[in-house]
Amino acid sequence: MKKNLLFSLFITLIVMASCTKNFAPRSLFQGEEMNQWDTRGDVSLKNQLLVLNDKASLALKKGGHTNFEFDITARTIDNGKGFIAFHTDEQGKKGYKVALNNDLESSEWWTKTGSLLAVRNLTKSTVKTNEWFDMQIRVDGKTITISLNGSPVVEYTEPAKPYRLAENMSQILSSGTFVIQSTKGTLEVKSVSLTPLPENNNTDNLKVSAVDETEDPVIRLHQENFPVLDYHVHLKGITAEQAAARSRQLGINYALAPNCGIGFPITNDNEVIAYLDSMKGQPFIQAMQGEGREWSETFSEAVREQFDFVFTDAMTFTDTKGRRTRLWMPDEVFVEDEQQYMDLIVKKIVDVMQEPMDVYVNPTFLPEVMSDRYDDLWTEERMDKVIKAMVAANKALEINNRREIPSQIFIQKAKDAGLKFTFGTNNSDGDFGKLEYCFRMKEACGLTAEHMYQPKIRK
Template sequence: MKADRFILSLQIVMMIVAGLSCGRQNRSSAVPEDPGIHKIDSLEKAGYEIIDLHAHLKGGLTMEQLLDHSRITGIGYGVAVNCGFGFPIQNDSSLSAYYHSVRDFSVYHAMQAEGREWTEMFSPDSIELFDYVFTDAMTYFDAEGRRTRLWIKEEVFIEEADSFMDYYVAQIVEILNYEPIDIYVNPTFLPEQIAGRYDELWTPDRMQKVILALQENEIALEINSRYKIPSAGFIKKAKEAGVRFTMGTNNGDNELGYLEYGLQMIEDCDLTPNDFWKPDGKLLQ
């Protein structure tokens, strides 16, 4: 009787195990039905590490929801906090408090440095807490000394597009040369007034200046899925110069998406896994 009962229990255990593995198979075979996830899955099989290094906890998005999205899509995440003049994090103590509140989550931790004042606002020790630091060139003082944020139409004064571009390119190059960052994000962004003239205004000479500064300072170039920048032409030139890339969403709300533009650029610009940069260290499991 005991032996029978043992065999019966064994059979039940085997049925449960079979059921579980069957459930797992169903889940994984269901994954490729979503084209976005299918693309990520095949790229990962081909040796790419698909990481979104520019995600924000915005629009009520919690770290738990972000990690759920990561499990479903297979995308790894770097979560950035905005630091600088006019942002919630403006000093070492709030920067350190933020870091300690999120450090145990299995994401990379990033500092998004805002404006040009940030280098004076935070000490190297608190910056060091983070896996990487990035900035964009969307905030600067224009030739008249006005603090300009390129995404706010009322703050952008363009008398003549070419001189605007030359001044902007010089700002980008100065940021890349002097600020201690790992990635240049929202790169080549143009304000609404001239955004439609992107290909004309980003001349080969202007592209080259930015690419040279990236190369000399070993700063990675973000391929940004929100603004769909830089252009494929810019990315191809940067690749030729040996610049490395990251992918980022810069979500303004709680939608993280699937890094669509970045994945498209991998195809369009023949980017290989070695063309990508990532922070040192591993994601916690």
């Protein structure tokens, strides 16, 4: 009996040791040799680094990987970019790809490092070119998590019926090997390791629930390589951490914009600098909303230029009798002659185009007393006057989701005139919505990625 007990214990220890070994981290590269990889193109081992130049690639010889944590320490050199493919073949033709792209001048500025390409593209990289960063790609059942320097930037659960365009039909979870490839310039790799994870078919307690992609407009835009960015979000009723989690859940990137001006949360240069310091490392594009007509004099040019872009509206002005007017405040709107007041609004919009901003937001807004006659008051002549001023000043136009403005006719005119666009929520609380009106106008007016405004992302 004692021998049988010892024998059973021995067998149990062997099984446990075997399981531990199977799911233990395995080094794929630690600076010494690259014999676990097949190489293509200009790949070299220099100073204990793997160096990949112009379209060179590495393919892990051993495939069949399903659930895992893939950890890599890498950096992009100057404008170098590439990707890591998983659940793929030796050519990286199937499965998913994760972007390595910190190039601030990239034409596809919405596919930054950490993007799950064509599924969850990212408009802001939390890491910089020429600097080392740690990336982890985790696949656990149907959930893909991508983290940079320990912080998640993508959390995606593949649904039972993922939406994929014809060219992306093989972009689904299965199993396979890993490919690291440079698509332009140079990538350098310091270390790579792989930790297999046990099979996980439990979908009851997913951290991120799968989105029904049969009706989801967001996945369609990612699939067609369109920048999915809400350019006008405020931290009202929501924290930065909650906004980041919401972004990962919905697949919509956010540009955060503090209200800057006299009587608003940020009132001077020092407060701007403190705010921007608090946002370092966050996955958000940083925008400034200038409030009131004195905002450009309240903040120095040097401080304004630390934002990725600046926007303002024409909803605050002084009327013909010297009264301060805020169009959204009924008790500050004094309409004696409706047509004359409408002409005043148009004039104030045209005047705003001379301010040092990039994007005109809350466009074509009318006060409550006039809003039910929007289509009548916004005549073609008035629309043309505003659009002509915007073209001359090289300003972009916001399509505002909250107020569903401007009209489709205005947007089509602006597109025909060559204006660039942004999508903006301008939320008043923690509910951002899902850019529904913006997406409808995108389809109705045939907007493509080329029509969207590109923020001047700062280093």
